[in-house]
Amino acid sequence: MGIVGTKTLVTYASKYGGTAGIAEKIGEVLREAGVETDVLPVDRVRDLAPYRAVILGSAVYIGGWRKPAVNFIRSREQELSGRPVWIFSSGPTGPADQGAFMGGGLLPKALLPVADRIHPRDVVIFGGAAFAERLKGLDKWILNNVKAPLGDFRDWAAIQSWAEAIARDLKGQN
Ligand SMILES: Cc1cc2nc3c(=O)[nH]c(=O)nc-3n(C[C@H](O)[C@H](O)[C@H](O)COP(=O)(O)O)c2cc1C
Incomplete structure (x- = not known):
């Protein structure tokens, strides 16, 4: 399977920055726990060789993941399967x-089969964030139409404790 590095990668697909904020928070918690971590948008990830573990996240739009995250999990299945x-x-x-x-x-x-083969250690859904002043065109219209509430529903305490559990796992303390 090739060389597996020492760093941890937090990689994400975000349209308006809400998911990027969650990824940054996870990265911060991991670093504070002494886990060497890079945080990168999925479309900026090249080589996975430097990484021994990957945390992958996507914003949800109309029941689906962002396309770059879908492409990432599909095209990197083999490398992801060899890592936590x-x-x-x-x-x-x-x-x-x-x-x-x-x-x-x-x-x-549509992603359940590939996710199954990768055997993730955990799969979770966090609340999101939608800001009226940021949403553009159709996105604003759609959100108004489904009457989804606007605001920041990111649960920082839940995100933090999830990241702390990952850090413990990576440090062999679980
Ligand atoms: C057009 C549109 C469609 C959305 N569809 C869903 C959905 O199907 N399910 C869901 O849980 N959230 C949905 N959301 C909420 C977003 O997933 C949430 O705002 C997310 O945190 C945005 O992340 P981002 O800022 O990283 O792009 C939708 C938001 C918009 C604007």
Whole structure:
């Protein structure tokens, strides 16, 4: 499977920055725990060789992941399978029990087979953030039409404790 490096990668697909903020927070928690970590948008990731673990996240739009995250998980399946992987989605605005995906799963249905083969250590959904002043054109219209609440529903405490558990796992303390 080739060389596996020592760093941890947090990589994400974000349209308006909400998911990028979650990825940055995860990176911060990992670094504070002494885990050497890079945080990068998925479309800027080249070689996975420097990384021994990957945390992959995407914003959710109309029940799906952002395309660059879909491309990433599909095209990197083999490398991801050889590493510990954690997956998060940044979706619902409003009540946390509101599903991000049709059918209420933890990932878009089309990605379940590839995710299964990668055997992620954990798959979670965090609340998202939608800001009226940032949304452009059709996005604003769609969100108004489905009457999704606007605002910041990112649960920083939940994000922090998830990242702390990852750090413990990576340091062999779980
Ligand atoms: C047009 C549009 C469609 C959305 N569709 C969904 C959805 O199907 N499920 C969901 O949980 N969240 C949905 N959201 C909420 C976003 O996932 C949430 O705002 C996310 O945190 C945005 O991340 P970003 O700022 O990284 O792009 C939608 C938001 C917009 C603007």
